[in-house]
Amino acid sequence: MxxxxxxxxxxxxxxxxxxxxxxxxxxxxxxxxxxxxxxxYLENVLEDNALASDGSPRFPELAGVRPYTPLELAGRDIYLREGCYACHSQMVRPLRDEKERYGHYSLAVESKYDHPFQWGSKRTGPDLARVGGKYSDEWHVAHLLDPRSMVPESVMPRYRWLKDAPIDVVSLKKRVGAMKAIGVPYSEKEIADVSTAVAGKTEMDAMVAYLQSLGTMVKFREGRDYRE
Ligand code: HEC
Incomplete structure (x- = not known):
């Protein structure tokens, strides 16, 4: 058939x-x-675009989100170079256990100047989205030089070379320029002044400045949702 x-x-x-x-x-x-x-195309994908009925910003505290300083940006690039994201996420999920551990859940607006954003989902170590201000600068330096000196059971690698490595100013200037080209509002003056802004700083200084900035731009009220 x-x-x-x-x-x-x-x-x-x-x-x-x-x-x-x-x-x-x-x-x-x-x-x-x-x-x-x-x-x-939706306007309020970024929470800071939400407007009250009189046309004013609905959540003024979200206006605190600013571009990284050149030093912080240098630290961020070292964070990428060293692969810190392989063990650390930077996004607090809107779940109770996360909020109790890390604080307010992450908002889209908090990473609006992050290109590329560092949200991630791999957590061998803790989330770092709100680590800014949690420890002193000295703690971070000691921890990056030898994590086990601060947290004996830590499996984080040492990053000893950061301490003596100078910041590559020539490429940093270009990288600030590249951020501007994709819409981060750096002024021409800021770009021209990059070398003075990071003069005498090491990669360690940059990394600590970056870590200390994380999660500090929006002043969340303790235990309250930003919409309350
Ligand atoms: C192999 C995985 C791994 C890598 C790679 C790694 N870390 Fe960690 N990190 C950890 C672990 C595990 C902890 C928790 C124990 C501790 O505090 O050392 C931690 C803790 C931290 C903390 C303290 C967080 C807190 O809230 O107590 C900071 C800050 C940190 N890491 C930054 C970095 C930076 C910056 C880099 C890249 C230069 C990096 N880590 C790379 C695993 C890693």
Whole structure:
């Protein structure tokens, strides 16, 4: 008996594995598009764009989010270079245990000048989104030189070379310029003054400045949601 010719779309797809794969990819992408595309044009994806009925900013404390200083930006780049993100996330989830441990959950606006953002999900070590101000600068230096001197059971590697490494000013200036090119509001003067801003600083100074800035730009009220 001769095999039936496939009839109808469904039967054709089920008998051709490539057509089926294409169709599956197409159908699944609809879900992605519906979730992602609105984020490109909705105004209040960034919480600081929310306006009160009189047109003033609804949450003025969110205006505290600022670009990193050149020194902090240098620290951030060292954070990327050293792969700190392989063990540390920077996003407090809106779950009770996270809020009790780290503080207010992370808002999108807090990483609006972070390119690329460091949210992540791998946590061999604790989340660092709110580590700024938690310890002294001296603690961070001692911890980065030898984590076990501060936390005996730590598995974090040592980062001893940061202490004597000078900051690469020439490339830092370009990197600040690159941030400006993608929309971070640095002024021409700030870019021109990069070398004075980081004069005499080491990579360790930059890393500590960066860590101390994390999570400190919005002044959240203790135990309160930012919308309350
Ligand atoms: C192999 C995984 C690993 C890597 C890579 C790593 N860390 Fe850690 N980190 C940990 C662990 C585990 C802890 C918790 C124990 C401790 O405090 O040392 C920690 C703790 C910390 C803390 C203290 C957090 C707190 O709230 O107590 C800071 C700050 C920190 N790391 C910064 C860094 C920086 C900066 C880098 C990159 C230069 C880095 N870490 C790389 C694993 C890692």
């Amino acid at each position: 001769a095999e039936d010719k496939p009839k109808g779309l469904q039967e054709k797809l089920e008998k051709n594995v490539f057509a089926l794969l294409l169709m599956v990819a197409f159908v699944l992408s609809i879900g992605g598009i519906v979730e992602i595309v609105p984020l490109f």
